[in-house]
Amino acid sequence: MRVVLAGGGTAGHIEPALALADALRHLDPGIGITCVGTERGLETRLVPARGYELELVPAVPLPRAITPSLLTVPGRLAGAINAVVNVLERVQADVLVGFGGYVATPAYLAAKRRGLPIVVHEANPRAGLANRLGARLTEHVFTGHPEAALPKADYIGTPLRREIVSLDRLSMGDKARSWFGLETDRPTLLVFGGSQGARSINEAALAAAPALRRAGVQVLHVIGPKNLVEHEPPPGDPQYVLLPYVDRMDLAYAAADVALCRSGALTCAELTAVGLPAAYVPLPHGNGEQALNAERIVRGGGGLMADDSELSPDWIIRNVLPMLHDPERVAAMSEAAARLGRKDADIILARKVLEIAR
CATH class of the missing domain: 3.40.50.2000 (Glycogen Phosphorylase B;)
Incomplete structure (x- = not known):
């Protein structure tokens, strides 16, 4: 089985993804795991240090206001989606799991294009734009906060490193x-x-x-x-x-x-x-x-x-x-x-x- 994890930028997105990766490997030692991130996030340091493959794709931050930079988003987003599609095809992914951040938006759209199952995990009570989009594309939505405002979401908590929970x-x-x-x-x-x-x-x-x-x-x-x-x-x-x-x-x-x-x-x-x-x-x-x-x-x-x-x-x-x-x-x-x-x-x-x- 091949799993692709999308979450980057801050430790709040990356660490839950890596905790999930560790748990997946514990349950299935032969599983293939690839993380997708951008060159501007902490994932460039944290993911390789934990022994997981990291594929970098272009970051596409979405402006919070109507500015001229908004006009460049569709082209840059299309390029990022294509980059993630290439990763999904190359590793023969069976499922995509997203945790939010800049990389999650193109990852969700790439998985949708490929017809892959999508899993969303939102750690915060108020979801960011990427996970609000992802939650519209799948029925598999999980949260780390019991009051998270996402439809169809199941509260399970936030995946944490074993050295913390033990x-x-x-x-x-x-x-x-x-x-x-x-x-x-x-x-x-x-x-x-x-x-x-x-x-x-x-x-x-x-x-x-x-x-x-x-x-x-x-x-x-x-x-x-x-x-x-x-x-x-x-x-x-x-x-x-x-x-x-x-x-x-x-x-x-x-x-x-x-x-x-x-x-x-x-x-x-x-x-x-x-x-x-x-x-x-x-x-x-x-x-x-x-x-x-x-x-x-x-x-x-x-x-x-x-x-x-x-x-x-x-x-x-x-x-x-x-x-x-x-x-x-x-x-x-x-x-x-x-x-x-x-x-x-x-x-x-x-x-x-x-x-x-x-």
Whole structure:
């Protein structure tokens, strides 16, 4: 069997696709898997690193407003569709699974042209343009959010890496903290802004560093691979560990008592799967899906939420610091977050894909 996966741009599209690929290979070791992406996305690094074939096709971003660039879309889209058709024919694909992003639109249309079964997975409560199109072309639509507004969709959760869903944070905590050079017996805050980092979170956390240190809190702060900071916290105790990127996010989650982060669909799915409470700061741009992701967790008792404009060092000191000094509250929030998590979406979707393809 040959499966083609289409999803690119951000880790939120790519990681669920790769989690599905791992699950498919677990169920059928002889399966052929090809990922389709564009040269501008993280897939150029993430997909080969996980051992999967990557085919690149032209990116066709669709303008959000009527501009002269809109006139160039049909021609560029036709070229991208033809490029995906060539991939589908060359690998003799049996099914196409799309996760959204620039590459998904031509992929759905190419699969429709070829008469292939199409499977759509939408992680967000509000689907992007590509997945709204894909959902019109198939009856096989699955979502990672129970309130996703797509017709005929089945809620299964978001496929996640096995090292995340199998993580036992309590038993791994000491080892994980040692891995990052942290002490094993201090309250620990994990700060990150998704795969690219977040400037407002970086600045607020760094400005709060002296107060956190005085309160005995150690920090693991992932600033993002392309982000720079003007003033790093000076060496001292407790530790403030500043890293550009972390490949082992499972260990970062295990090291932490509380997270301060954005609320993208993948982040929320991973934190609830591992039961890590968080203070969420939704991205202020886009269609508001990050706020919807966080609202569900906050309602369930697994986190706090602040508007990006509200976030400040003082907000962290007033809201996050008391959590870190209240182990009973952290434990209750951890249990609440875990109740909202789904750990089996990768296997569920893999079985669905194999059934549909057959």
